[in-house]
Amino acid sequence: MNRKNSLSKLLSLLMVLVFVISLSSGCSGNKKVNSDNTGAESADTSSGGEASERPKVTILTNINVDTEGSDVNDNDYVKYIEDQTGIDIEFINDTSSVYTQKLNTIMASNDLPDAVMLMGDTQRSDLARFAEEKMLIPLDDYIDSYPNLKANIKQESWDVTKYDGNIYAVPFQRYDSSPYMTFLNKSWLEALGINPETDLVTVDDWYNMLKRFVTDDPDKNGQEDTFGITATSSGTHFTNFTFLDSFGAAKAKYVNGELLPNYILPEYKEWLIFMNKLYEEKILDTNFIVDDPSTIWDKINSGKAGAFLWFWGLTEYQSMGYDRSKLVAVKPPVHKDGSEASYVYSSPNRHMMAITSACEHPEYLLKLWDWACSEEGGIFTFAGLEGKDYDLDSSGSIVLRDDRKGKNIGWRQLTLGVQLPNVDKEPIYGIMTQNFGEQGIHDLMLSNEYGSYDDLSLYCPVFNELLKYDFTKSVQEFTDKAITGAIDIEAEWDNYVANWRKEGGDEKIKLSTDWYVNSDYYTGE
Template identity: 25%
Template sequence: MSHGALKTIYYWKRGCTMATFKMRNAAIPALSLSLMFSLAACSSNDSNSNGNSASPSGSSASASASSDASKKYSISMLDFTYGKIPPTDGAAISQINEKFNIDYKPTIVPYDGYQEKMSTTIAGGDMPDVLGIEEYLAGGALHTWADMGAFLPLNDYIDKYPTLAEVPDEIWAAVTNKDGQIWGIPRYYPNNPTQNWVIRQDWLDNLGLQMPTTYEELAQVALAFTNDDPDQNGKNDTYGLVMGPGGAPSYAMGAYWDRDAWYHKDADGNLIPGYISDARKEQVALYADLYKQGAITKGFGANASFEVGQSDFYNNKAGIYMGGIRGMDENLANSLLSVAPDAKLSSIPPFVAPDGSQGLTAQRGYYRITVLNAKLAGDEGKIDRILSLIDYGRTFVPVDERTPDNETFDFRSGQEGTGYTFDNGAATFAQPDQGLTPFSYLPDSNMWAPSVLDNKYSETTNNPLLKPYVAQLEQEYVDFPEYVDPSYIGYSPTNNSSKGTEAINKVADAQVKMIMGELPLTSWDDVVSDYMKSGGSDIIKEMNESLQGRTLTGFKKMGQ
């Protein structure tokens, strides 16, 4: 049995949905679809959208004086959804058409069928005006398409649309080719750390322990949680660190220790993946010692699901786990409170690394990309109408203004009484397959928050166990910088292939075995050597070559 499935690793690290990583290795063949895109080009959420009133063209700011608002444009769009499919004749489409003076023709298909639909559409020479893309679904073909000029360059339009102008440079860099052309519009995803860590504060208090600030102190706390009856029930039934398939979570207390981040360099000055760094080696040795002493989830490598270890944390059996500023399950929190009414959670702040850095790795800051067909070039009126439509869907509405009184919220939500009901300060939306909510059809309905803090996660979290914890994470977002992983703007065809997946899976599997005592730590060099021979050397070479001439952000205070 493989202990280190990359799909699980990616899920743990990046916080993506299960649907996201199911297709991780089902990438579209790069060559065939590159040709399809070439032919097509030459032949020519996190949350609902809700903000301020739009101009007559639909944008919060008119982008081009040359755009004739009286001219009606036909706009085609292809995208996918994880949920219910909006009908092609939904009433919301008519509302969009009227507001923007367009003949909007959206095609939205299930995620599982999107690869086939996109392939068929493009192969037929009928690439739509607007296309929604997920990087992991498109796989290695995406960068090839962009370099071939399949997508409309957007550099000249960014500053004309408010929500595009708000996108940070390091995120634009991820959709910019080597020639400096911006080929896609990133859709919003919070740029908070990839993972945060949570510890039972009440257990620390019961044992008179301080918050750990180093790995040595973390190990001492984990052992105390295992041996010293932290819940004071007189039983030997607790332990320290939750760990699951693939050795996740990895408890990277800073980007320096992040096994997924490209932080360290080899002897030749090339950036390398954290999995083969000396920092990771030290981590694995520490975890192996803790596992031997019973301080890590027993048999974690053979578990089919991360839910096994997770249940230990929320059933009052384990004291250290991963958390997050958003998306934590209130039902699980209530489960913990039901067995430990006095439970309190705290965040473990990032440790100071040997190089003096102190900060976790940031999320990419986007998920999914919107691209425009290159054949639109020269039709400035249509480009403006499309970008106005996109900008309108992305316009941020402050949390406390998401009410029927806000014109943009009301329109995007289908109008009160039709697309949603509003009771006790909360909106309940119609299902997408009813076709009543414009946000179900817009090319991008993910509001671009000026800052993660504007999402007010702690204010909208009502659970008494989670609310103070989320507030702590919001403060850490302000206090500590985050590392922008260079691989976000780099690219390796090998890494995005089955060969790359197999290579890193073997490393992850070996490291799990080392932690569980099934493989000696002295095998480390052999494991790294095997990785290099199995594609790792190509991955490192390709990634570093793709980063040549690019500006690397390093650490950045995201909360400022």
């Protein structure tokens, strides 16, 4: 009798143990998740499961857009994504302008999230540094299992995410050649009789127009209270770049046997002198050095600015209820030789999402990003949620609600981390047209026509030997001081270039040049 009771107790304990282990498996399961959901065996990530049953991933990100007062971890959008993918997502969100500092702090800790967003001017060097330190995992062996990522992201976008020949991140590929576009105040053009298609060709044409925006009382209020062009405190990163390529100062060049970055070229000095002229004559808004993007829209809508450079989508502007039809998108002035200039962007990608070595199951994150690159994910990104952002008409077509057009696209993009980059097919194209209107689609086409990349800088490898140097700080400081007249550009230029070369620049030039002359990009010029 005692023996029978002992055996019964033992069996009961074994059953309890099996049950506990099954509950704790969650994100520690061994089964790989197939993103196309065909024949996938994973109860852990099935759609519609209770959140407590789902595997959890943590993502360090930078959701730095208006979220309508909602918590990034508790809102209808993230709940929908979790339901569609069967994954519980926790964001560590840093919206500050020093996101990279937060990134570095977390990566230096012993408590890594499962994934991190790499963004900004340092994203490629950050990726290289973290990959070199074995803090990121290579993804090459995974990509073939995720059909939407493989089919919809271009090879050139994947190439940017490589270090030492391996892919270390999933790129957020843009759907435009460049996001940049310069906009002009339409009523001022009409008041001054300026036709941008025929009257704005050269840099001199633009200077004369911007000067008139200041001196000719374009708003007809009898006061000298207007300025030609405005920008923000991040202006020397991009919002002052309307003229950069027009001066031939936006791309690296091969000069006298050396591949030189754009910011030490003589053409860059010429651009700085021109921008300083605009600043000194109060054509360039002198507050640009302290203003930030949160204040620029009210300033533009106030009717006191004649021109500005931003993203062609103007999503922030439209989200605030401002009227896009008051603005005219224009191409940049031509080069000195009369050839077309462009709006040069740093990459085909906005940012990239990397999986850290702390992540036990990369397949969950890859499933999330693969869904983002599907048609269903694209509809969510650009249309939002049925019943909240859009309705279906009698034919089943998506009809955006009037007060939701252009709203929260950036929020949804950044929540997913990756987007469907192909927007030229239905139903996405129709949704885009509803969001941005015919004028917005025109501006998108214009950005595609006049957008480009600095290919040599973009595809030149990030060299491990250079990771110890900061090549941007001195450039940024010199650029700010030059534009605002804090230094004499002519007198200080040679010292600036010499110091940059001495602080790692010569090593960068040598490594970059060696790569270039042995690459497919080499033309002998």
